[in-house]
Amino acid sequence: MTDLSSTHLQEPVLILEPGRTEKNYWADLWRYRQLFIIFAWRDVSVRYKQTIIGILWAILRPFLTMVVFTVIFGRIAKLPSDGDIPYALMVFAAMLPWSLFSNALSESSNSLIGNANLIGKVYFPRMIIPLATMITAFIDFLISFILMIGMMVYYQFVPSWYLFLLPFFILLALLASMGPGLWITALNVKYRDFRYIIPFIVQFGLYISPVGFSSKVIPWEWRLIYGLNPMVGVIDGFRWCILGGESSIYLPSFILSLAIIIFFLWLGISRFRKTENTFADLV
């Protein structure tokens, strides 16, 4: 871009036609990585502006939910923990992926509408916006992970080497939210109904996913079916990594969760790409 004469030969040729999908879509997405970074940075730095306790919110919210769940499920309902792990630790090991998932999902599904003015004025691969918002959720996750470490110290719990497998499950949690997130944000552009559905899904999902309790309390014959909820696989994986062998993964259910995540990912990306070109006309 700096030297015009040298760009003459390998100048990109762009053809715009109705219904034309970009051949090198992913390469294009890569070319716009700086924009992705700057959007992510913008969302992160704006997130806790003009709040009193700022970034502490990222810790406070999952922490309070964890306290409530520990009291209700652990003390009042007296549900069993995995092995002899403290109940609070077990709940928080699930709170981490759950708040990562739910934050990423709700942020990304509202992202296109929140950036409507940009979409109407500038071109860039639209997928950048929902993806960048997921970074915010990831940063929140990292911060609340500090609390996890603090709790481990408090309960004098030593994690095993499984902990090093955690990045894989973090990625899985992000992918699990990316599929539905992309799909819903695309739908949100056309039908604002989805803006009201998301808080509902998130609230509902907190109770049908094994956050406040161990998936072992689910009757054995239902364990496989329970894997239809993609977060079951992710949460089981998190507990397995963080808490060590004490909480095990039920493999068939995990594979089912994985399949569901991949299916939604495919659905989200393909739906998103199909409607991407019309966003500016509708938003």
Add this chain to the structure above:
Amino acid sequence: MSDIVIKAENIGKKYVIGHQIRRGSYTTFRDVMIQNIRNLWNKTKNLVKGKPIIQGDTFEEIWALKDVSFELCRGEAVGIIGRNGAGKSTLLKIFSRITEPSTGRLTIKGRVASLLEVGTGFHPELTGRENIYLNGTILGMTREEIKRKFDEIVAFAEVDKFLDTPVKRYSSGMYVRLAFAVAAHLEPEILVVDEVLAVGDASFQKKCLGKMGNVAKQGRTVLFVSHNMNAIQRLCAQSIWIEEGKLIQIGQSDVVVNAYLSNSSGTYLSGQMELSNWPNRYGSGEARILSARLLNSNQETTTTVYRAGFMAVEFVFENRLMKPLHFSMIVLTESGDKILHLSYHDTPGVDVDSLSGQYRACFSIPELPLCAGNYCIALGIHTENLVPIDVVLDILPFASEDMINSPRPYKTLNKDAFCWTPNHFSVSKLYSN
């Protein structure tokens, strides 16, 4: 270099809009319920089929652009002119990939940066420094490029003292200057600019126009939409004239601009306008301006008048208000600046006691104080307390020219100034060497 960088073939853009059927005042609860259920059913059907929801009972297809074809070469600066709603902005949106064309094909060689709005993506919570990076990246600059030009941008915007203040604390002038400054330092191969230069103060506009002129000189292609014919003629060698979504003319800017301004085939440029359905108006509607025309000294309808000559604006209105009225006329320049205001509130000849009637009114100016250039008119009827009743905007575009056989030679352009006044000028010799 005359290689083609932009090739548009039969570009069209269709929008579907919905209309609400106006019902009578007697609608029963049952009717409303049935209508609502039907709407819900239709919307659900649309959702399943993946069609967007369009509010309304009947639908209409609107072609914002139709069969637009042209080719542009490298290094050309091209102006796009046309009235409001002609499809200029839609064309720019297609160029900048914001929306895709419904028909046709557009081939672009090189990277496009578009500037459809000043300060796109500015975040009020972020500081000036942060927003320069944010906005620059959104407009297509790389981080290194911004870093390199950072000082230049700050100097251009004249905001160095407030670099680390959130832009929500900026005055609107500072905000616009900063936004302009970032945009002015874009260096893409093809630059698409909408009427963004209409904001900002005059000296800053000048600075930006100069910067854009440089861009074109460096062998980049510039597409520039404006209502400011002077800017178009100054910046762009070529111009495209679009009207009602169709390409009317493409060619030398002087030729196209003149054709656009003196176009007398359309109703809007004939010096006479039917205004009862004119959309660009506001007011309570208790009186309505029905038509207007521009007259010369021979009482003929015209679009060209002469500096220092006679000009009259005659209009017909209907009045249903039993109150004294206030009449006004404003002459505006092409960039929308109001430069002449005439008004009367003694309602001569209007029968305040009768409930309704049609009237003809006329503003006549014996010696037109406008320099050569292009202007348009707004007419207004207000109450005595200046509450608008009917104000029509953007009507009767006309040109003021210098009389060829004027008693004393005189030459000016409204580039220099807009106003003229009767005056005397003399030169006398003091001494000779």
